[in-house]
Amino acid sequence: MVxxxxxxxxxxxxxxxxxAAPQSRLQRGAAAEALELARELARRAQVLEGLEPREMPDxxxxxxxxxITVAGNDLAVxxxxxxxxxxxxxLVEEAQKRAGV
Numbered sequence: 638m639v640x641x642x643x644x645x646x647x648x649x650x651x652x653x654x655x656x657a658a659p660q661s662r663l664q665r666g667a668a669a670e671a672l673e674l675a676r677e678l679a680r681r682a683q684v685l686e687g688l689e690p691r692e693m694p695d696x697x698x699x700x701x702x703x704x705i706t707v708a709g710n711d712l713a714v715x716x717x718x719x720x721x722x723x724x725x726x727x728l729v730e731e732a733q734k735r736a737g738v
Contacts, residue, residue: 639716639717639718639719639721639722640719640722641713641716641722643722643723643726644709644712644713644716644722644725644726644729645709645710645713647709647725647726647729647730647733648678648705648706648709648710648713648729649706649709650733651671651674651702651705651729651732651733651736651738652702652703652705652706653702654733654736654738655667655668655671655701655702655705655736655738656702657738658738660698662737662738663698663699663701664698665737666735666736666737667701667736667737667738668697668698668699668701669698670732670735670736671701671702671704671705671732671736672693672695672701672704673732674705674708674728674729674732675693675701675704675705675707675708675709676692676693676708677728678705678708678709678711678712678725678728678729679693679707679708679711679712680692681712681721681725682708682711682712682714682715685712685715685716685717686715693708705729709725709729712725
């Protein structure tokens with residue numbers, strides 16, 4: 638079993654920062670960045686599960702934190718190895734930097 642603690646912590650940290658961010662920050666791109674991350678994490682999880690990837694819908698800027706949490710936890714359940722965990726953590730950290738939160 639792969640240790641996915643670093644991934645779930647990174648996702649939770651980003652989600653917490655989004656929840657604490659002012660609406661103006663979310664509107665200036667933080668929510669859009671989070672949605673793109675959630676879509677990528679969800680796509681990766683679906684591919685690993687052998688499913689045809691479907692795009693995560695835009696549920697609005699106030700749902701972005703929940704969307705990355707769900708997608709990140711879904712990926713954590715199916716990720717096959719440490720390299721994939723490290724890659725996903727890097728995606729999360731880079732998205733958080735771009736979001737500015």
